[in-house]
Amino acid sequence: MMESLEQIKARIETNLPGARIDIVPNPGPSQQSSLLVDNEHAVDVARLLRTDPTLQLDFCSNVTGVDWLDRVVTKKVKVKRVVEGEEKEEEETQQEKILGHLEAVYHLYSITQKHGPVIIRMRTADRAAEARLPSLTPIWRSAEFQEREIFDLYGIRFDGHPDMRRILMWDEFKDYPMRKDYREPDDYEYEPTPHDDVLEKAKQHYAPRPQLDGAENITAQK
Amino acid sequence: MTVSSGAKRSAVEGSRDETFKLTPRDPSAPLGMTSRLEGELMEVSMGPQHPSTHGVFRMNVALDGEIVRKLKPVFGYLHRNHEKIGENTSYLGSMPYTDRLDYFCSMTNNWAYALSVEKLSGIEVPERAEYLRIILAELTRLQNHASLLGFLLSDMGAWGTPLMYAFREREKILDLFESLSGSRMMCDYMRFGGCRVDATADWLARAKMIVDAFPKFLDEFEKLIVENEILIARTQEVGKLSADLAISAGITGPMLRACGVNYDIRKVDGYGFYPRFKFRIPLGDHGDTYDRLMMRALEMRESISILKQAFEQIPEGPVINPKVKIRAFRPAVGEAYGRIEAPKGELGFYLISDGSPNPYRYRVRPPSFINLTILEDLCLGHTVADVMVILGSVDIVMGEVDR
Numbered sequence: 001m002m003e004s005l006e007q008i009k010a011r012i013e014t015n016l017p018g019a020r021i022d023i024v025p026n027p028g029p030s031q032q033s034s035l036l037v038d039n040e041h042a043v044d045v046a047r048l049l050r051t052d053p054t055l056q057l058d059f060c061s062n063v064t065g066v067d068w069l070d071r072v073v074t075k076k077v078k079v080k081r082v083v084e085g086e087e088k089e090e091e092e093t094q095q096e097k098i099l100g101h102l103e104a105v106y107h108l109y110s111i112t113q114k115h116g117p118v119i120i121r122m123r124t125a126d127r128a129a130e131a132r133l134p135s136l137t138p139i140w141r142s143a144e145f146q147e148r149e150i151f152d153l154y155g156i157r158f159d160g161h162p163d164m165r166r167i168l169m170w171d172e173f174k175d176y177p178m179r180k181d182y183r184e185p186d187d188y189e190y191e192p193t194p195h196d197d198v199l200e201k202a203k204q205h206y207a208p209r210p211q212l213d214g215a216e217n218i219t220a221q222k
Numbered sequence: 223m224t225v226s227s228g229a230k231r232s233a234v235e236g237s238r239d240e241t242f243k244l245t246p247r248d249p250s251a252p253l254g255m256t257s258r259l260e261g262e263l264m265e266v267s268m269g270p271q272h273p274s275t276h277g278v279f280r281m282n283v284a285l286d287g288e289i290v291r292k293l294k295p296v297f298g299y300l301h302r303n304h305e306k307i308g309e310n311t312s313y314l315g316s317m318p319y320t321d322r323l324d325y326f327c328s329m330t331n332n333w334a335y336a337l338s339v340e341k342l343s344g345i346e347v348p349e350r351a352e353y354l355r356i357i358l359a360e361l362t363r364l365q366n367h368a369s370l371l372g373f374l375l376s377d378m379g380a381w382g383t384p385l386m387y388a389f390r391e392r393e394k395i396l397d398l399f400e401s402l403s404g405s406r407m408m409c410d411y412m413r414f415g416g417c418r419v420d421a422t423a424d425w426l427a428r429a430k431m432i433v434d435a436f437p438k439f440l441d442e443f444e445k446l447i448v449e450n451e452i453l454i455a456r457t458q459e460v461g462k463l464s465a466d467l468a469i470s471a472g473i474t475g476p477m478l479r480a481c482g483v484n485y486d487i488r489k490v491d492g493y494g495f496y497p498r499f500k501f502r503i504p505l506g507d508h509g510d511t512y513d514r515l516m517m518r519a520l521e522m523r524e525s526i527s528i529l530k531q532a533f534e535q536i537p538e539g540p541v542i543n544p545k546v547k548i549r550a551f552r553p554a555v556g557e558a559y560g561r562i563e564a565p566k567g568e569l570g571f572y573l574i575s576d577g578s579p580n581p582y583r584y585r586v587r588p589p590s591f592i593n594l595t596i597l598e599d600l601c602l603g604h605t606v607a608d609v610m611v612i613l614g615s616v617d618i619v620m621g622e623v624d625r
Contacts (some may be wrong), residue, residue, distance in 0.1 A: 028556015028575065029344030058469050059485075062559060062570050062587040107559050107572070107587075111469050111485045117559060142472025145595050153303075168298040168624060177303055 002115040003054065005033055011052065016044055024121060034105070034119035039134055042122050043160070046139040049108060049118065057108040057118055060140035063147060065154035066103040067127070067180045073098060100127045102156050106136065106143070124156060127179075135161035153178035263291055266606070270299050274377045274610040277620030281597075281609065288605045293598040297591075300624035308584030313339055313551055316584065318410040323586060324622040325407055326366050329358040329399070330564040332412035337493060338560030338571035339414045343553035345546055351416035352495045353536040357429065358411065359494075359562075360525040360532070361399075364436065365392040366565035367476075367518040367525075370617050371443065374515060377614040378456050384446055391439050394432050401425060414551070416542030426533060433529045436522075444519055457512035461600040461612035464509060471595045475567025476521060477616060480506035480513040487563035494562075498535070499528050514615040552579055566590045566617050586625060590618040 003011070009021045012035075019041035026033045037045050049057045072095050079092045102124045109116030124131035135158035137143045147158045148167040155176035158164060166173065175182060269280035278299035284292035304323065308316045320335045321328035333355050340347065347355075372388030396406040402421055403409040411418050421429075447453055463473070465481040478485055486503045488496040504520035506513030553575040561570035567589030574583035593616050600616075601609050 026556050028342060028554050030341045030556060030558035032558060060472055061568060062572055064572055064585045066583050111483060114490050141470045142592055142595060168301040178306055
């Protein structure tokens, strides 16, 4: 049996003092919660997960990105208040604004010990076009093409990746199609004829997108 | 067909040597073949229109005479952003679209997707449906492996005949799929919580007949390949893969087991009713192309054994869980990663639900795309002719690689 996520978290924190690990709960029936790893220690944490004799997570199966837009989460929090000299617990609805960010998710298994999955995630600070995360390709080679795919479709640059280029889209392509606010061109082949509804659609497409200011200057190469 | 072993790159896990630095591309220079010419090496663009690239796949190869010194796969000719389309359709709407991923194995694609959604929303599957799924998945494995062997012989220059032998058998299985689901290749057969239609007793009898006759074809086909002098010369010691590199690079399926690593998701995860079946996992010794090829032949024998047990054990009963909502299907908030042992390796679906009818994130883990990670390591030091054989033994389908 594999260790629980709390045990893995404790193991990482004893071996790597300073690493900040959070457990991201999964409310669904699949019971697959994950570990949120801070970006500075991500490579060390990954190396530990791979080499630790009880975990031996030597097989990184799936690497993928997720785009989270800005969202507001309503929570019900119990607040203690002193009302007329008496302490009372009251329920209060609070609205928490979570800033949008990009996420890289790694599904790890162990081939030697035949257990898994352990899911680790890394988060960028914001959804800027220059979002960066450390690459885990030096630890697991299987991340090589998959991290390139995340760069291609989500626009996260992985520091330390040996070959950070677009993989599915062509090199000259701008923008990142898997982002939630991506707007596709009307036609890749020719300029739309400028009249009527075609013009309206074209105008929509040419509207500036605040998140992408400066993105058109980024080429596939560093 | 011997290759000087000094030319081979030693495969060190997780590290890339100077091959990445051979052509530092000047970002200001226009993209084109000429910008990549270097030294004595000649760059050849193999594909995308080449009969041996199994679809539209290109490899930029730097050659020293006939020896491959560098190889960069180029993807994306069939890219249609399957994942984005999946996020813009309902959960069920993606089911027929999974057929188009690996269009040779639509039944296993359906199963992997159905399994992930069942994990995501906690749906149970009736017993008969689980048996039907195993029967169809193993039939898929039979026809995929048979046609792969045919294609591989075709790549080696045995034009036509072996491929047609394999296709003759494949067509019998596709006829079964057609009579069950209405389509030869785009089956769209599984549903969340079961299967779309029940198989009749007549269908099961016909399937049993075809499976019973299959070993005769295998005997004949193995005679063609196992001791064939040309095939041995072309495949043994070609494209060797070490177990350590295979694990690090996330190689799965027959390609991983050819390196001697005992990892089959049917045994490890025990999804479906596989723990009820007796079957063995064939393992290779050398990790070369010949082992990869034989792995397919041996796996077909085990699939036949699974199928025979399934035909005996399959119970009567419903084939779909009646509690599952077909319309307005909304899984609870959460995420799930489900995976199965598809004929090409680990096929997984990663789904995030935000409670709406469409998945917030829909990700396919394509086995043949990830198995191509080490294509360069396999090909370095071999001749151009060997590249085709090595690529053939990886077993790719571009519909799944490019998505």
